[in-house]
Amino acid sequence: MITRRQFLRYGVRGAALLAAAGALRGQPAYRAATGDEPVRSLSASDRHVLAAVAPVILAGTAAASQPVEAIVGSIDRAVAGLPPHLQSEVGQLLALLASWPGRRWIAGVGSPWVEASREEIAAFLERWRFSRWALLQQGYHALHELVLAAWYARPDSWAAIAYPGPPEVS
Amino acid sequence: MIRDPIRAGLASGWKVTDAAALDRDLALDADVAIVGTGAGGGVTAEILTAAGLDVVLVEEGPLRSSTDFRMLEAEAYPQLYQESAARKTLDKAITVLQGRCVGGSTTVNWTSSLRPPESTLRAWREQFGLTGLDAGALAPWFERMERRLSIQPWTVPPNENNALLARGAAKLGIATEAIPRNVVGCWNIGYCGMGCPTNAKQSMLVTTIPAALGRGARLLCSARGERLALHRNRAVGLECAALDGRGVQRTGRRIRIRAKHYVLAAGAIGSPALLIRSGAPDPYRLLGRRTFLHPTVISAAVMPQQVDGFAGAPQTILSDHFLEPATDRPLGFKLEVPPLHPALFGMTLQGFGAPHAALMRNFRAAQVIIALLRDGFHPGSAGGVVGTRSDGSPVLSYPLTPAFWASARRALLVMAEIQFAAGARSVLPVHERARPYSSWAEARAAIDALPLEPLLTRIVSAHVMGGCGMADGPQRGVVDSGGRHFQLGNVSVHDGSVFPTSLGANPQLSIYALTARNASALAEALTGKTPAIG
Numbered sequence: 001m002i003t004r005r006q007f008l009r010y011g012v013r014g015a016a017l018l019a020a021a022g023a024l025r026g027q028p029a030y031r032a033a034t035g036d037e038p039v040r041s042l043s044a045s046d047r048h049v050l051a052a053v054a055p056v057i058l059a060g061t062a063a064a065s066q067p068v069e070a071i072v073g074s075i076d077r078a079v080a081g082l083p084p085h086l087q088s089e090v091g092q093l094l095a096l097l098a099s100w101p102g103r104r105w106i107a108g109v110g111s112p113w114v115e116a117s118r119e120e121i122a123a124f125l126e127r128w129r130f131s132r133w134a135l136l137q138q139g140y141h142a143l144h145e146l147v148l149a150a151w152y153a154r155p156d157s158w159a160a161i162a163y164p165g166p167p168e169v170s
Numbered sequence: 171m172i173r174d175p176i177r178a179g180l181a182s183g184w185k186v187t188d189a190a191a192l193d194r195d196l197a198l199d200a201d202v203a204i205v206g207t208g209a210g211g212g213v214t215a216e217i218l219t220a221a222g223l224d225v226v227l228v229e230e231g232p233l234r235s236s237t238d239f240r241m242l243e244a245e246a247y248p249q250l251y252q253e254s255a256a257r258k259t260l261d262k263a264i265t266v267l268q269g270r271c272v273g274g275s276t277t278v279n280w281t282s283s284l285r286p287p288e289s290t291l292r293a294w295r296e297q298f299g300l301t302g303l304d305a306g307a308l309a310p311w312f313e314r315m316e317r318r319l320s321i322q323p324w325t326v327p328p329n330e331n332n333a334l335l336a337r338g339a340a341k342l343g344i345a346t347e348a349i350p351r352n353v354v355g356c357w358n359i360g361y362c363g364m365g366c367p368t369n370a371k372q373s374m375l376v377t378t379i380p381a382a383l384g385r386g387a388r389l390l391c392s393a394r395g396e397r398l399a400l401h402r403n404r405a406v407g408l409e410c411a412a413l414d415g416r417g418v419q420r421t422g423r424r425i426r427i428r429a430k431h432y433v434l435a436a437g438a439i440g441s442p443a444l445l446i447r448s449g450a451p452d453p454y455r456l457l458g459r460r461t462f463l464h465p466t467v468i469s470a471a472v473m474p475q476q477v478d479g480f481a482g483a484p485q486t487i488l489s490d491h492f493l494e495p496a497t498d499r500p501l502g503f504k505l506e507v508p509p510l511h512p513a514l515f516g517m518t519l520q521g522f523g524a525p526h527a528a529l530m531r532n533f534r535a536a537q538v539i540i541a542l543l544r545d546g547f548h549p550g551s552a553g554g555v556v557g558t559r560s561d562g563s564p565v566l567s568y569p570l571t572p573a574f575w576a577s578a579r580r581a582l583l584v585m586a587e588i589q590f591a592a593g594a595r596s597v598l599p600v601h602e603r604a605r606p607y608s609s610w611a612e613a614r615a616a617i618d619a620l621p622l623e624p625l626l627t628r629i630v631s632a633h634v635m636g637g638c639g640m641a642d643g644p645q646r647g648v649v650d651s652g653g654r655h656f657q658l659g660n661v662s663v664h665d666g667s668v669f670p671t672s673l674g675a676n677p678q679l680s681i682y683a684l685t686a687r688n689a690s691a692l693a694e695a696l697t698g699k700t701p702a703i704g
Binding site: 056057058059060061074078080081082083084085086087122125129130134137138141144145147148149150151152153154157158160161162163166167169170 | 171172240241242243244247248253254256261262357359361367368416418419480481512513514515516517522523524526527528530531533534559561563602624625
């Protein structure tokens with residue numbers, strides 16, 4: 001847990017860390033897609049963060065009955081379609097969260113992502129959502145949109161909200 | 171089987187090049203190079219080719235058509251929208267929806283076809299000296315484009331999402347009206363935003379662009395117009411970069427087009443950015459400034475009945491009751507209704523986890539009203555500024571001012587009151603600090619107390635305007651009322667970026683009509699002949 005006072009202390013260091021995490025990571029890995037080959041834009045550590053965070057954002061949906069890897073795969077494909085500047089921002093955010101100081105001090109999550117409890121992750125999301133720091137609010141919104149857009153674009157999410165899908169047109 | 175006019179045209183020998191597939195650089199010559207194939211580029215191409223001019227169209231997005239339009243958000247947003255529909259302003263506070271495909275935003279818009287309010291044209295005359303643009307002078311151009319694109323009142327009953335706006339407003343004595351649409355034989359399906367699967371929507375994709383291609387125009391798609399090469403206040407070339415098949419990375423192949431005249435129609439973020447990258451003269455520091463969005467706030471209700479906001483023509487009722495500013499709203503606003511589809515709805519609603527999932531379970535009972543604020547008229551609403559990132563990509567910085575927030579609060583109140591009058595069980599202002607309220611009194615007290623700030627209040631835009639504003643002289647405009655650049659002799663801007671304020675109406679028809687007027691004048695200037703009015 002990070003208090004406002006602590007953040008003031010760590011804020012500058014956090015911004016520097018964010019920049020460093022991005023710089024270390026460099027340009028996001030990119031492989032040109034032709035046809036239906038699987039598209040990958042995220043690193044293994046990026047995927048670990050999302051595999052922990054996505055089930056908390058999607059709590060209460062039918063996502064719990066799907067393998068989390070499938071949902072992370074949908075997010076990965078969506079990120080691969082973003083322009084380079086957005087891929088780079090998503091990469092910086094996930095690299096920050098995957099790093100020990102980023103997770104511990106900026107996100108305030110004490111346990112490694114695979115061990116963190118749902119409550120701990122939900123508390124982190126709430127802190128960022130209502131943070132006074134625009135950078136953290138932006139990080140919350142990025143996670144919110146990536147996860148929810150990827151999930152509700154999947155036909156396996158539709159039954160629970162009674163969406164029949166598009167009509168037949170021919 | 172629905173006939174696909176694009177596939178048929180390609181089979182008939184249209185000159186279309188997918189730059190993603192280029193294995194070498196290209197150099198082309200033409201009379202006119204047009205950057206962008208949306209409302210401005212499409213109409214310009216049709217009129218210039220009718221005048222016998224040799225035209226090359228350059229489109230950043232892909233060529234997709236009815237056969238490809240499968241009404242799936244997972245496909246439509248990455249293929250057809252700028253930045254996969256995730257484009258945002260610099261501070262991430264406003265999501266900006268723009269098309270990026272052949273036909274531009276006209277391929278994915280919701281078909282609303284409105285003339286601008288007279289008060290907008292009056293402000294242009296009074297503040298920007300645009301005396302030639304009164305409603306009477308523009309009427310023939312509006313009529314011409316309304317005929318060309320079959321724009322007519324929509325006489326089919328509105329879907330429940332729109333009908334609820336009409337019924338709730340009527341209970342409060344607030345007038346609403348039907349929205350004319352550019353459709354022929356519309357199936358009333360509701361997926362206009364993902365590309366029309368039946369070719370009923372008279373977008374540029376199925377009207378002006380096929381006409382131009384049929385007359386021999388060339389189209390380069392997956393090609394980004396990057397910069398104009400300039401020499402002594404004239405453009406001497408257009409430099410383009412080929413993009414890969416998903417429109418993400420440059421392939422390294424370049425296209426250089428040499429033309430007598432260059433028309434920028436890349437939209438109100440793309441066109442100013444192209445001029446900025448080109449180092450275009452900007453003696454009065456106006457380029458990219460006064461960019462407007464109709465910044466839009468959202469109110470979601472749960473109705474006792476099934477609404478099915480995904481089904482039926484998406485946007486058919488509006489209210490202009492609050493369009494003009496008043497003491498309680500420094501910026502006036504327009505009330506409309508959006509289509510509701512799961513991914514866009516899910517990512518727009520606030521919160522996560524169980525509360526968000528509970529909101530989504532009411533998906534079929536959801537009714538949504540949007541208020542589009544009319545920016546650019548009040549002194550406290552000067553719009554945003556387009557700039558470029560280090561990689562050349564455009565970015566819009568848009569400050570949200572006290573005048574905006576005061577009007578946004580009024581709009582959230584009005585929408586909630588209308589929704590309760592229409593019978594809503596609960597109303598949810600789309601704001602991180604709001605929750606569903608079960609009565610108008612409760613909602614009113616909550617909205618009065620909401621902290622209206624960026625990143626707490628959800629703000630979206632689908633109408634980008636300005637940035638290359640027109641005026642009677644270079645001291646207050648980038649282009650003249652004919653769209654001609656004040657400093658660059660052979661460059662015109664034909665898109666929403668020429669509007670010196672926001673419109674107060676969905677922009678497509680205003681772009682069509684002004685472009686028809688300006689492209690006709692350009693055709694005459696380039697050929698020496700008066701074009702026949704079609």
